[in-house]
Amino acid sequence: MKIATWNVNSLTARLQHVLDWLIANPVDLLCLQELKMTDDKFPLEVLKSAGYEAASFGQKTYNGVALLSLSPLREIQRNIGGFEDEHSRVISATVDTPTGPLRVVNGYFVNGQAPGSDKFAYKMRWLDALRDWLRAEMAAHPRLVLLGDFNITPEDRDSYDPVGLKETIHHTTEERQHFQALLQLGLVDGFRLFEQPEKSFSWWDYRMLGYQKNRGLRIDHILVSEPLVPEVRSCTIDRVPRKWEKPSDHAPVVMELGG
């Protein structure tokens, strides 16, 4: 089976891209971020016609996440348990796979603007809450994937300019420690299970010809719990839709799982 994550930067603006991408890449599960729409605007029927059951957790203008699945979504949960959050950033569900149930946690992590800002402080609190909640989630669901737009470069090699951008947003020691804390829960970065091209990124700024110059960051990730590691067959970034007209600034990350 295949799973994927994609920050679409408005599902209203990108619905046709999503439908076109799914036709070319009929993944079993697609996790979306930055819907920028309320749930009453979510295109449930259009996705159903494309063969996908879906669950959304949106809000007006900002944030918003959704799960699109060929097979039924069970035990759908919204946001981080026990954490009061005005933003719609996490949606989780269980899907059945040939090798057992898979718990999926889809997150649009806080951007954080700049170190020292209120938004950065919120990012740190949010990451604290996510880690504490995930510890229990992983105990309850040993086969778990955490995927989405993390807004963190795990290492220097995940940035086009780690020297010039040292300790700026997406690159700070604090953010990277939070990423490591997720790994310490028993999660593994699926992308790094495989040899990958140098300068592999999942996001490129719209400005200054960012994509054309490959000035990007790898901030979209698929982390798998240890019991799933032997099942991971591949993990790749699909740059194709980033070349389409009016693209999202993010590219999808795709993982193939096999029994």
Add this chain to the structure above:
DNA sequence: ATGGTGGGCAACCCA
């Protein structure tokens, strides 16, 4: 060069 582009929607917004 402290810029620039894009989405949503009228916010000195948010990425």
